[in-house]
Amino acid sequence: MELPYVVVIILFYLGIYTIIMNKNLIKIVVGVNIVESSLILLLILISFKLGGTAPILDRKYELVVDPIPQALALTAIVIGGSLIAVMLALVIKIYKRYGTLNVDEIRKLRG
Amino acid sequence: MSRVHKIFRKFYKIGLVLFLAIFLLFIFDEIQNLDIKRYLSEHYISEGVQETGAINLVTSVLYDYRGFDTLGEATVILTAAATLSFMTPIKKVKMLGTEFTIIIYQTIIIIIPFLVVLGMNLIFFGHISPGGGFVGGVILAMIPILVTINYGITFSENKLKPNHKSLLEGIGAIGFILLGLLGIFAGSNFLASGQANFGLGNPGELISAGLIPYLNLMIGIKVGAGLAAIFNSLIKEG
Amino acid sequence: MKKKLLTFILTLALWLVFAGHINFSVFLLGTLVTIICSIISRMFAAEVFRLLLMNYEVKVSFVKIYYIFLVVGAFIYDAFLSAVRVSKHVFEINPSFSPKTVQIKTSLQNLPSIMILSNLIALTPGTLIMDFNILNKNYFIHWIDVRSEDEAALKKALIGKHEKWIAKIFE
Amino acid sequence: MITPGFLYLAGALFLFLAINNKIKYIISFLITTGALIITFYLTPGYSLEINFLNYTLIPFRVDDISKLTGLIFTLSGLAAVFYSINISSRSNLQLIFLFIGSSLTVVFTGDLFILYIFWELMEISSSFLIITVSDLTKKTGYYFFLMQAVGGLSLLWGVFLNHSATGSLSLNAIEAGIPFFMIAVGIKLAFIGLHTWMPQTYSKVPFYVTVVLSIYTTKVGVYVMYRLLSGINILAYAGLISALFGIVMALRQNQVRKLLSYSIITQVGYMIIGISIGSAAGITGAFFHLINHILYKTVLFMVAGVVIYTTGKENLEDLGILGSKLPITSLATLVAFMAISGVPFFNGYMSKTIIKEALQEPVLIWGLNLMSFGTSLMFLKFIYYAFFQNSNINLNRKPTISMQLGLGFLTIIMLLIGINPFLLENLTNIDVDINYFDIKLMLSGIQPFLWSVIVFILLKKYLVKEYRRFIYYDIYREMAKIFVKIGYKLSIYHNGKLSKYLLWATTTLIILLSLLI
Amino acid sequence: MINSISILREIIAYVFLITGTYFLISNAIGMIRFPDFYLRLHASSKCLIAGSISVLMGCIVLEGISYISLKLIIIIIFLLITNPVAIHAIAHFAYNYSIKPQKIVKNDIKQ
Amino acid sequence: MLYLILAIILSIIITFYRLIKGPSVPDRLAAMNSIGVMFLMILVLLSYYFERKIYINVALVYGVSIFMNVLIMVKYLQKPEKGGSSD
Amino acid sequence: MESAVWIILLPLLTAFFLGIFKLYSDKLFYSLVIVSMVIYLYLLILVINDSYPPKVYSIGNWGLLGINLMVDSFSAMFLLIIAILFITVIIFSLNYIKVNKHKFIILTYVMIAGIAGMVLTADLFNLYVFLEVSSMSSYALTAIKKTDKSIESSFKYLIMSTFGSFFILLATILTYYLTGTLNMAEISLEFKSVPFMIKSTIMFFFIFGYGIKIGLVPLHAWMPDSYEASPIPYNVLSSGLVMKSAIYALIRLLYVIFGVEFLTESGILNIGVFWGVLTFIIAHTLAYQQSNLNRLLGYSSIAQIGYITIGLFLGNEKGLIGGSFHILNHGIMKGTLFLVLGIFYYSLKADEIEDIQGLGYKFPVLSFTFVVAALAIVGLPPFNGFISKWLIIEAAIEAGFFYAAFFILVGTFLSLTYYLKVIIKLYTKTEKKTLIEKPDLSLKLPTFFLGSLCILFGIVPSLPLSLINNIPKFLLNNSEYIRILLGG
Numbered sequence A: 001m002e003l004p005y006v007v008v009i010i011l012f013y014l015g016i017y018t019i020i021m022n023k024n025l026i027k028i029v030v031g032v033n034i035v036e037s038s039l040i041l042l043l044i045l046i047s048f049k050l051g052g053t054a055p056i057l058d059r060k061y062e063l064v065v066d067p068i069p070q071a072l073a074l075t076a077i078v079i080g081g082s083l084i085a086v087m088l089a090l091v092i093k094i095y096k097r098y099g100t101l102n103v104d105e106i107r108k109l110r111g
Numbered sequence B: 001m002s003r004v005h006k007i008f009r010k011f012y013k014i015g016l017v018l019f020l021a022i023f024l025l026f027i028f029d030e031i032q033n034l035d036i037k038r039y040l041s042e043h044y045i046s047e048g049v050q051e052t053g054a055i056n057l058v059t060s061v062l063y064d065y066r067g068f069d070t071l072g073e074a075t076v077i078l079t080a081a082a083t084l085s086f087m088t089p090i091k092k093v094k095m096l097g098t099e100f101t102i103i104i105y106q107t108i109i110i111i112i113p114f115l116v117v118l119g120m121n122l123i124f125f126g127h128i129s130p131g132g133g134f135v136g137g138v139i140l141a142m143i144p145i146l147v148t149i150n151y152g153i154t155f156s157e158n159k160l161k162p163n164h165k166s167l168l169e170g171i172g173a174i175g176f177i178l179l180g181l182l183g184i185f186a187g188s189n190f191l192a193s194g195q196a197n198f199g200l201g202n203p204g205e206l207i208s209a210g211l212i213p214y215l216n217l218m219i220g221i222k223v224g225a226g227l228a229a230i231f232n233s234l235i236k237e238g
Numbered sequence C: 001m002k003k004k005l006l007t008f009i010l011t012l013a014l015w016l017v018f019a020g021h022i023n024f025s026v027f028l029l030g031t032l033v034t035i036i037c038s039i040i041s042r043m044f045a046a047e048v049f050r051l052l053l054m055n056y057e058v059k060v061s062f063v064k065i066y067y068i069f070l071v072v073g074a075f076i077y078d079a080f081l082s083a084v085r086v087s088k089h090v091f092e093i094n095p096s097f098s099p100k101t102v103q104i105k106t107s108l109q110n111l112p113s114i115m116i117l118s119n120l121i122a123l124t125p126g127t128l129i130m131d132f133n134i135l136n137k138n139y140f141i142h143w144i145d146v147r148s149e150d151e152a153a154l155k156k157a158l159i160g161k162h163e164k165w166i167a168k169i170f171e
Numbered sequence D: 001m002i003t004p005g006f007l008y009l010a011g012a013l014f015l016f017l018a019i020n021n022k023i024k025y026i027i028s029f030l031i032t033t034g035a036l037i038i039t040f041y042l043t044p045g046y047s048l049e050i051n052f053l054n055y056t057l058i059p060f061r062v063d064d065i066s067k068l069t070g071l072i073f074t075l076s077g078l079a080a081v082f083y084s085i086n087i088s089s090r091s092n093l094q095l096i097f098l099f100i101g102s103s104l105t106v107v108f109t110g111d112l113f114i115l116y117i118f119w120e121l122m123e124i125s126s127s128f129l130i131i132t133v134s135d136l137t138k139k140t141g142y143y144f145f146l147m148q149a150v151g152g153l154s155l156l157w158g159v160f161l162n163h164s165a166t167g168s169l170s171l172n173a174i175e176a177g178i179p180f181f182m183i184a185v186g187i188k189l190a191f192i193g194l195h196t197w198m199p200q201t202y203s204k205v206p207f208y209v210t211v212v213l214s215i216y217t218t219k220v221g222v223y224v225m226y227r228l229l230s231g232i233n234i235l236a237y238a239g240l241i242s243a244l245f246g247i248v249m250a251l252r253q254n255q256v257r258k259l260l261s262y263s264i265i266t267q268v269g270y271m272i273i274g275i276s277i278g279s280a281a282g283i284t285g286a287f288f289h290l291i292n293h294i295l296y297k298t299v300l301f302m303v304a305g306v307v308i309y310t311t312g313k314e315n316l317e318d319l320g321i322l323g324s325k326l327p328i329t330s331l332a333t334l335v336a337f338m339a340i341s342g343v344p345f346f347n348g349y350m351s352k353t354i355i356k357e358a359l360q361e362p363v364l365i366w367g368l369n370l371m372s373f374g375t376s377l378m379f380l381k382f383i384y385y386a387f388f389q390n391s392n393i394n395l396n397r398k399p400t401i402s403m404q405l406g407l408g409f410l411t412i413i414m415l416l417i418g419i420n421p422f423l424l425e426n427l428t429n430i431d432v433d434i435n436y437f438d439i440k441l442m443l444s445g446i447q448p449f450l451w452s453v454i455v456f457i458l459l460k461k462y463l464v465k466e467y468r469r470f471i472y473y474d475i476y477r478e479m480a481k482i483f484v485k486i487g488y489k490l491s492i493y494h495n496g497k498l499s500k501y502l503l504w505a506t507t508t509l510i511i512l513l514s515l516l517i
Numbered sequence E: 001m002i003n004s005i006s007i008l009r010e011i012i013a014y015v016f017l018i019t020g021t022y023f024l025i026s027n028a029i030g031m032i033r034f035p036d037f038y039l040r041l042h043a044s045s046k047c048l049i050a051g052s053i054s055v056l057m058g059c060i061v062l063e064g065i066s067y068i069s070l071k072l073i074i075i076i077i078f079l080l081i082t083n084p085v086a087i088h089a090i091a092h093f094a095y096n097y098s099i100k101p102q103k104i105v106k107n108d109i110k111q
Numbered sequence F: 001m002l003y004l005i006l007a008i009i010l011s012i013i014i015t016f017y018r019l020i021k022g023p024s025v026p027d028r029l030a031a032m033n034s035i036g037v038m039f040l041m042i043l044v045l046l047s048y049y050f051e052r053k054i055y056i057n058v059a060l061v062y063g064v065s066i067f068m069n070v071l072i073m074v075k076y077l078q079k080p081e082k083g084g085s086s087d
Numbered sequence G: 001m002e003s004a005v006w007i008i009l010l011p012l013l014t015a016f017f018l019g020i021f022k023l024y025s026d027k028l029f030y031s032l033v034i035v036s037m038v039i040y041l042y043l044l045i046l047v048i049n050d051s052y053p054p055k056v057y058s059i060g061n062w063g064l065l066g067i068n069l070m071v072d073s074f075s076a077m078f079l080l081i082i083a084i085l086f087i088t089v090i091i092f093s094l095n096y097i098k099v100n101k102h103k104f105i106i107l108t109y110v111m112i113a114g115i116a117g118m119v120l121t122a123d124l125f126n127l128y129v130f131l132e133v134s135s136m137s138s139y140a141l142t143a144i145k146k147t148d149k150s151i152e153s154s155f156k157y158l159i160m161s162t163f164g165s166f167f168i169l170l171a172t173i174l175t176y177y178l179t180g181t182l183n184m185a186e187i188s189l190e191f192k193s194v195p196f197m198i199k200s201t202i203m204f205f206f207i208f209g210y211g212i213k214i215g216l217v218p219l220h221a222w223m224p225d226s227y228e229a230s231p232i233p234y235n236v237l238s239s240g241l242v243m244k245s246a247i248y249a250l251i252r253l254l255y256v257i258f259g260v261e262f263l264t265e266s267g268i269l270n271i272g273v274f275w276g277v278l279t280f281i282i283a284h285t286l287a288y289q290q291s292n293l294n295r296l297l298g299y300s301s302i303a304q305i306g307y308i309t310i311g312l313f314l315g316n317e318k319g320l321i322g323g324s325f326h327i328l329n330h331g332i333m334k335g336t337l338f339l340v341l342g343i344f345y346y347s348l349k350a351d352e353i354e355d356i357q358g359l360g361y362k363f364p365v366l367s368f369t370f371v372v373a374a375l376a377i378v379g380l381p382p383f384n385g386f387i388s389k390w391l392i393i394e395a396a397i398e399a400g401f402f403y404a405a406f407f408i409l410v411g412t413f414l415s416l417t418y419y420l421k422v423i424i425k426l427y428t429k430t431e432k433k434t435l436i437e438k439p440d441l442s443l444k445l446p447t448f449f450l451g452s453l454c455i456l457f458g459i460v461p462s463l464p465l466s467l468i469n470n471i472p473k474f475l476l477n478n479s480e481y482i483r484i485l486l487g488g
């Protein structure tokens, strides 16, 4: 198995681990970011071809990497970024309202 | 008792994630032994330049083959900006953060024209070189962001009012759709460019690739304004 | 008018460099973009134009260009010199330092020149600006190896030279 | 052909137009009498088919039994509506119309789908009637609705089982799902163990609602039992046990309507036995008994209602008022008593006799005698309080004319049937080859009554006794408590901790993935 | 003749590149070895800037006169303007962060 | 060329140590800045290695982003309050 | 089939224009809202009418090279829900929403665009994008009240939902990797040669990801919170459209990409049915515990999703019809309940069970509507919920899932326990309460409209069923869908 894929899995693992293990809201957001990065890395990886060049064809090239995952990655980045922004805004709000970043202490809603 | 419970819980969590990782490892391993089919991308690579007129294939995927996705993600940014703007208070803004020295102020001022030109370049040359609306928009968004961290949010919002930002965002998004609609008016489908005979020109030239440069511009405006708005909203909390 | 023209030319040049090729459409678009650029720059950073204040004679501006080259040269020279020094320290077995914080008052009035000077100081061997007091125009400099008062004076003198050049350009 | 059920249902809608009492009277009169007349002129054998959801449904089908049941239903509907029209609010009257209409539709339906729908509509309308009628009946209504819902749902399950087994929704092809039909019918019939809703409901709700409910609820159960479960002999014994249970319970009651409720259980026992033996005679007997029972039980509930209406109280002791102060009511009470006790020349005698004649097995015959004996016994208690116990309670107000009319109307019909038992047969073209006025039959009919009089006189002090403490164990309430407790536990686990929720999610994922391995 | 010029050019270019790389490596090692934050920052500023300029100049020499060289020059100017400022910003931040410069004499490093 | 790139990658890896270890936030920032610039160099060198000069445009944008990163972080990272953790 | 793309574009354009108009003129804002709503209704009807046989619209005229939209009966059914709920909610919100009204309306339009996109697209990644569009606006709408609770619930929703999105995206990427295409038809064809294990893994990722958004039971915990804290008109859309669009997408993926044979083979149908049963039993049990009506209705929504899941996972014709019909019906019924509750909240700030005591006498017609919808959602005849439950149960029995069918009846009983509690509270007299604000016609009319649909679709189910009956043709037999999508 190729190393980059292992890196993807490790990143994915780390992100999920951060999300479910941490009590700190900011760290959870960081975890989300890590998972997203791992997925984007995966997208880049699947577009990769050994010896391929970037899909900007100013002349003829022998081997060009797959442009679709790159476009998808861009989309995923933008979506992920927007999500993170909203998340952070909510974290700020929560911190102001609840005075804590501990995820288990923000619970007025239950039952 | 509770400590044992806690330890158990921790190991349980670790076990879960470990299982997931190992599972993924096996799946990825198995996937790599399979034949990969890339008919679609091979088509894009061999015909994409002729079909869309853009030599940057990522751009041609983003704005032509899969332009609809781009509309969707533009909407996501707009939604995020709108969300953040209603979550932050309009009044009573206190600026957080450490004060900069005059040295930093001056540098920021100097690089603003540089950023404008760079951003515009990325946007307008998005179809013939690396770049495009998103990157260009991000670079452009750095200008108000720099001004904000430099002179404070009040000054920044005085120069470029939040309303103007949302106006710009709206113009970008509406422009994108209207450009897409041109395809329909030209007798083809939504977001058609080459298919609707909007001159694709000679690939590699500035004026080529049909609608793509204009779509790039719209996205650039939208992303720029949206990011600036998002940044300001995020730091607004005092 | 002159300064607007200069800005225009500079930004257009930048555009053309970024564009990577010149033809009519690129140029036309560049003109357009440059206008937008100047609008945006004026909007956010009116001061940028003071940097390019050009109400001197042509002769004077040639002198300025000379000093600009001088300063840039000093920049690069200092950078290399200090890099060599630091890298020497890096590979020493027992690197020796005697850091100290020093205050230097500058006579420069113009903000851009203060900035340029600070950049120069940053690249001067062994110096690092930690703070700048705008009221009495004092740089707080972290100095890596000041062993004696003489050395300090020498280095201050070096900075003073840079200061003079910069003053030639802007003031 | 307009079905009487739909006429009532339409009536429920028309009542929205009733802006004043006059219109209310007119609409009610038109609907109730119209339904009666229509039912009277129905021709057995008629059936109507519609297509719904790829099924062919028979919303309206007439045969002898349904016509007979429809007749008594419309007749007592007329009486019940007029009995309650002044007391009931408009919305409650609408619910009553809906209830009666659904019952009638159930009676005339030819398929399980429509049967279920209107069975549920009955349940809904009666429950809402109970819930909205008074502030004191909320919990009762809740209990009632849930209980009935269980019945309705088991009916539905039975329908599904049968449908999947036979592929048909016809009432004539019942093969599977019998146990669930039994539960459904059992609840409607207040079969022992499933009866808990009945005494508390009938005793708590306002008296006119009791009257309405008592006419239809159990009787529809009987009718549906005939349609779905007739001829299952073993059920006869179940009916017997249930009836005996009803007697024991009834004898222990101090409250008029509770006593009457338990007596319903007993009376329904007759019908269960009749239907279970499955012979034509048994079924005829059961349905004649249904008619008779509706008549006298309605009268008795109306009597109880009059007592409540006039005195505001409803203990057995308060019945003393009947003796002198309410002559018409007293007369009706006596007639109903004679009827329910199976005394010859009263209508109850006739149907009990048919059932008894249809029986083959001695156990059942003796059981039937025992039931008659017990019934007489419990109503002797009733009569004792009504006529032999002096009471110093005064009338708060006079019974309304409409109440008296409804009461009198039914009493007269009861008397008519009692004197001329062939009336029912002629009405419905059902032939029962029995000479009711045969001395032997009359003797055997009156025997349990006489025995009961003797026993009552002997054991008066045990029977006429106030049972204060009453051991009451309701398994359904216990089950509900467990349900609530489980829910509370589950609710505690939802403690708002995001990390916990994320953990659940991850665990789910892992479980899903481990299913793959 | 042309050949020797191009060889010379390549030699000059590689000298620049190797010098640059050397500076970058010494930057990295300095980042690790130096005991005090401000000292590390010294390494990080001087070596980094000199290294990067050197690498870029090497590339310029390699490229010759072209648009690419102009772009590289712009990168150089940009780095020259921004990087010392970035370093200054970090130093200023550290100063505000109340990290005090240590007085270090020779002996301290030995241990 | 490849060796130069590898050497720079090596120095990036070395600097990563500082980024991860800290000990203070400014340390990490400085390391980040260093890594950014080194990476920029790699981008430029790669464009020669692969002979795709368009990568230089990427380097340009990347240079801007390094500067922005440092400035924004410096602006908004603050000394942790008492009781909080340092990162 | 031009109008198909307009289904997505019109709300988007409206939202963008509203975003601009909001800055300048209120009058312009509201007139645009109304005009666009009317046009949208017309468009929806146009597309729904023309949905059989299915139509394909190729964005950019790229054919299989680009993104395609496809309208078949399943999507048309969903568009019908959009038509019913969106119009009512917008009219309702015009007077109901007080805080951030402009933003609410704009975000609602965006959300509708996202959902319409999810419903129409036949492209895997495009589906993800529109899923995010609709989710994003959902987070915003959940937080729009800006109370502590709404911020908290929005954050929980955001994190949980993003957690699910990871796996959807991962599955999408893997699918692209394995098939080299994103067109659902082509994926389905290419998938035939993908090994069983990998295919099932991808499927499970999809199921898990969408499962969080759907709210299947252990994944549901964020959902009641979001109901409690968000504005009531949004709850209508949330239960009627957001949850449903997720299950719609999942079903579309499962049946079209994987095909029913694979679903049977992999045993996911059994799992789905079991999961549905688990979901509604637990959700009903929890609903009984709630004192907040929004929460109660939220749990009830989760439970109803359980029924829908059963129907759609049965893998037979009747199940798909029943499940789809229940999607429609639940939207209507829950919409009615929420809107009535909304009026109560509007006029009395009542959203706890205790608060609504006696309102049956204060608002007789509204309360009647509530009762009708409650009985419908319990699944009692003669209302629409009964018909769809009937269909689901029948399908379950046909597919041999007797236990599921039986438990649906148990669930019906459980749901009765708490709805009846609420109804009884409604009709329990109490001391006089003073109205804070009198509800006007713009609040009542949409409510009554939805309420009457509960009865109408119960008595004349053939109206929607004529549309829904075509659904299995393209789901159960995905080759038909594929053939049309491939343009054959």
Ligand code: NA
Binding pocket: D213, D214, D215, D216, D217, D218, D219, D264
């Ligand atoms: Na009865």
Ligand code: NA
Binding pocket: D213, D214, D215, D216, D217, D218, D219
């Ligand atoms: Na009854």
